[in-house]
Amino acid sequence: MTDHRRLRVALLGAGAVGSQVAALLLKHADELADRAGASLELVGIAVRDLDAPRETDLPRELFTTDAESLIVGADIVIELMGGIEPAKTYLLQAINSGADAVTANKALLATHGPEIFDAADQVGAQVYYEAAAAGAIPIIRPLRDSLAGDRVRRIMGIVNGTTNYILDRMDTEGADFADVLAQAQALGYAESDPTADVEGYDAAQKAAILASLAFHTTVPLDAVHREGITSIDKATIDSARHAGYVIKLLAVCERLDAEPGVDGQESISVRVYPALIHRNHPLASVHGANNAVFVEAEAAGNLMFYGAGAGGVQTASAVLGDVVSAARRHIAGGVGVAESTRANLPIVPIGHVTTRYQITLEVDDQPGVLATVAGILSEGRVSIATVEQTVIDDAALGVPVARLVIGTHKAREQDLSDTVDRLAASGVVERVVSVLRVEGD
């Protein structure tokens, strides 16, 4: 190891990711110094409780409860506390004192990203956040830099490992949602309060971050349409499989062409929902708690980035890559590169989005019912691609009932939704079993 300039690194947070970051910074100090061109001196680790149990053995004297003093004089501040406050205050304090910031905090970036990026731009600092979307998978740099000369058409991401684990086990084992969730909690794949995962909040934060980068547009979290997977039951999964599909919770970030005949501009849609995807699509083979991001770009064509989306040591890899990048930038001099948001395309509500759908209905098993259903769809500008009708042999229902699974051509979400309301009120439909989007083609 050569003699290096020393950079002071402050770490905020020592949870699953933070403790791994600290351990690897210490363990590989010489190697990291050679790569960074600067020795990375971990000056302290700010925690709330000095006596809390840690996953790794770290020198006791590094710990402090005084984050603010730690930040003063640091060259690089790593924020791994999570949550909005006090993380935001500390991050801004670090930036305003001239430090580069590294964070994995998707909630913070998805809600206060513009304020943080602006603060960094004001002082010429840089914010690194490779770990904030899709964990260990390098997706931020590819979108921010490698694809900066291209035009992204669409991103479809499996960006939440917990829901992918649940849906994958439901699909491969025919298990029930509640059972798999309970097992996922026991194995540590799901939190005791699984809301953030199963209701799609986590995926929506990542979708906002990915869409902001891909479309050079500030995407506020509340502009992301979000649906979770709690309504997906065994029957829905089976029906999807029967039709050649698998159900994945997808974060879809899409560029929409200007409407023909209107002197408008392009717009974007950002949405998170469980969707059917054909089993031949590369995303269909993403199993377990893995993540993958499928990117369709005008020039590059189709790209996919695959790997572990979570996990302490995996996410630590992304954080440390950012720390080395920050150190290299310190050595190289110059100011940080501002986030590119000058396109600032309008974000359309979900009603404007066009996809294919699979509608599953229980209808009266009587002559003329299919004609009535088809008529309502046609009036609603929803064009039928496939129909499969099966008779349900269930005396408990009282009346003879048939199940209709209708695959549509591309339709506008608002038209589809209005049409489903009319179907429900038509008198021939006993129950709307499910309405799912079909993505990936």
Place this chain on the structure above:
Amino acid sequence: MTDHRRLRVALLGAGAVGSQVAALLLKHADELADRAGASLELVGIAVRDLDAPRETDLPRELFTTDAESLIVGADIVIELMGGIEPAKTYLLQAINSGADAVTANKALLATHGPEIFDAADQVGAQVYYEAAAAGAIPIIRPLRDSLAGDRVRRIMGIVNGTTNYILDRMDTEGADFADVLAQAQALGYAESDPTADVEGYDAAQKAAILASLAFHTTVPLDAVHREGITSIDKATIDSARHAGYVIKLLAVCERLDAEPGVDGQESISVRVYPALIHRNHPLASVHGANNAVFVEAEAAGNLMFYGAGAGGVQTASAVLGDVVSAARRHIAGGVGVAESTRANLPIVPIGHVTTRYQITLEVDDQPGVLATVAGILSEGRVSIATVEQTVIDDAALGVPVARLVIGTHKAREQDLSDTVDRLAASGVVERVVSVLRVEGD
């Protein structure tokens, strides 16, 4: 579009990639300027022949045969001429005049990379080369930056589209090598002289570039062990399929632990050869002319990067990403970041490598032959994992002959190779049909 600083961009070469780069630079000028923070003025395109046919319509007045004058005063020079000279002279001239350099020239980087990177380091310029390995797939930045804090254990890459197209069609259609090659040539997937692709020279250049980045080590091209796919016939593919494998031309870059009991250091191996890979492995589903790079890192775990490995417009995407990055760096100030090669691990010859093997032999169909073969393997420190013997019913062979397909446990290449020589000379082996490595586990 806001008022931007202007950067002068010189393009050397207007072939399949160059003409697309020029067309996109002009077409998306406003958008690229907003993203880069600087307007990217294409000041000229240096070509050998002003009247050569081009793939895209470009303004006639941009073309010149005087590359040297074009380079003078350029802020960013894009080298897409290919080959060693005059590309190298021009690239060094650009760097020495203070320009940032963007190149897709894998041959040049694999043979003269250190000289070019040193020149850039001397003047504080930066060399960008995302397009030099795996075309449109962002793999350079992930290795250079995102994984800079991790330790890569192994890279397995399908980095040559032509050979993947040939092997995939042989596998899926049972076609013969020569037939598929001829069709690939007719479709433009293979050159009229296919040597660089089918003999693995192209893949070896990319392997050298990827290994240099992954292991922070200068990897000279002649340190890359290289074998092509011309010996892979229909029978070999069928036999692989029968055993649950597919054959891919793999670029393998591997970190080897220090030998136990020796006070040594880690080393690396870089090799290109056709190898068996299990059909469950993500690389097995890479079809057609696509590329994919599978990375195993200590902290991040397994990652895969997938996409188009070649094509004019696809590669142009990677080049333009580099141009935007170079422009952002110009605006930000500071010097370029030097390539990290301080680890400079020793590169071991192929004989030191340890993998599993599949050995296919034709042996005399007589009592005791299997015992003799097993004895020779055992003496040679090659441990048998699986054996399958089938009788070949072919009168033309004169003597009764059996086919033995032997799967080995991990063995050292030198031991394996010596053992195969002894088998060939043993008197009981009529023919060594094939010896293939098994990768991916």
